[in-house]
Amino acid sequence: MLAALEQGGNASSVHSVGRAARAGVEQARESVARLVGAEPGSVVFLSGASEANAAVLRAALAGALAAEDRITRLFVSAIEHESVRATAAVLGETVPGLKVSEIPVATSGRIDLAALRLKLMQGKGRVLVSVMAANNETGVVQDLAGVAALVRTEGGDNSLLHVDAVQATGRIGLSFAQLGAEYMTLSAHKLGGPQGAGALLLKEGAPFAPFIPGGGQEMGRRSGTENVPAIWGFGAVAEEAADFAPEAERLRALRDRFELGLKRLAPETVVFGETSERLPNTSNFAIAGLPAETVLIALDLDGIAISSGSACSSGKVKPSHVLAAMGIDEALARCGLRVSFGWNSGETDVDAALASLNRLLARRAAIAA
Numbered sequence: 134m135l136a137a138l139e140q141g142g143n144a145s146s147v148h149s150v151g152r153a154a155r156a157g158v159e160q161a162r163e164s165v166a167r168l169v170g171a172e173p174g175s176v177v178f179l180s181g182a183s184e185a186n187a188a189v190l191r192a193a194l195a196g197a198l199a200a201e202d203r204i205t206r207l208f209v210s211a212i213e214h215e216s217v218r219a220t221a222a223v224l225g226e227t228v229p230g231l232k233v234s235e236i237p238v239a240t241s242g243r244i245d246l247a248a249l250r251l252k253l254m255q256g257k258g259r260v261l262v263s264v265m266a267a268n269n270e271t272g273v274v275q276d277l278a279g280v281a282a283l284v285r286t287e288g289g290d291n292s293l294l295h296v297d298a299v300q301a302t303g304r305i306g307l308s309f310a311q312l313g314a315e316y317m318t319l320s321a322h323k324l325g326g327p328q329g330a331g332a333l334l335l336k337e338g339a340p341f342a343p344f345i346p347g348g349g350q351e352m353g354r355r356s357g358t359e360n361v362p363a364i365w366g367f368g369a370v371a372e373e374a375a376d377f378a379p380e381a382e383r384l385r386a387l388r389d390r391f392e393l394g395l396k397r398l399a400p401e402t403v404v405f406g407e408t409s410e411r412l413p414n415t416s417n418f419a420i421a422g423l424p425a426e427t428v429l430i431a432l433d434l435d436g437i438a439i440s441s442g443s444a445c446s447s448g449k450v451k452p453s454h455v456l457a458a459m460g461i462d463e464a465l466a467r468c469g470l471r472v473s474f475g476w477n478s479g480e481t482d483v484d485a486a487l488a489s490l491n492r493l494l495a496r497r498a499a500i501a502a
Contacts, residue, residue, distance in 0.1 A: 302374070
């Protein structure tokens, strides 16, 4: 990123500096594509995953408007990121003839495949299904193969699948080509790369109309001057994340150390999604009777940053729609906290967080006594 900033240059310019910027962008495109088993030509760079998710839903519908088999059904799971949920809600209100339906999840946090099958079988018309590879709050990994199979067999030959792979990329193995999805969305900063850089993967032939028209950048699929430093940074972190297994094991060890310590401090601790396959870096837990806001403030004063629900709900502490969809009691859900371990997390961070929680619990016990 520093090299890109020093060099400067617009990647759409034909002079030598512009060509050098373009070369770095195309190298990054190859690196991102390789990370998720895709062709470089399928990668579209944009400002982040929220834009990518919104672009998929809006652009897919717009791209299919002129076709006889226009999209008339949009299914999103009950635990999707707000960028998907909010866009789907707006489309349901503004696009004539479009029916938006929510796919329920089990208490395990995984999509209810039987419910999805029933929805696909009962309705008529072309369908677009949007599901996440792994949940951003609980880390629960979804049965993408099962979802994809149902979309194909019950949704019909012209059915469409979008996978939000933001949390899962670089944590578990993913292959865009093998999954057979028409759309996939990624984010650089979840890998330790720059914030404000994302990617949309498009399968050849998938319905799509430019979400942002204008200068025709990104092969006419997303106009606007490319953020060259962020894209170069995305490419660099994608290269590092290609060999994800060692880092995944390291993060899993940190998460398990943390959860074991939690249960020693407070045996009543509930870890949401614990019985399901989860991402190695995510822990979502609650200690009954200990409000999330209280814990957030106490740990923040000790220099420890955790969150309640999605970090995109900036400054808000409110019950999680993910936990609600899993059937978690609202009182317990209000105690829900999320810890994410990353490239710069270590055992000392885990131990510091546990020590801070221990002090908080001791103070509350003293007050109660």
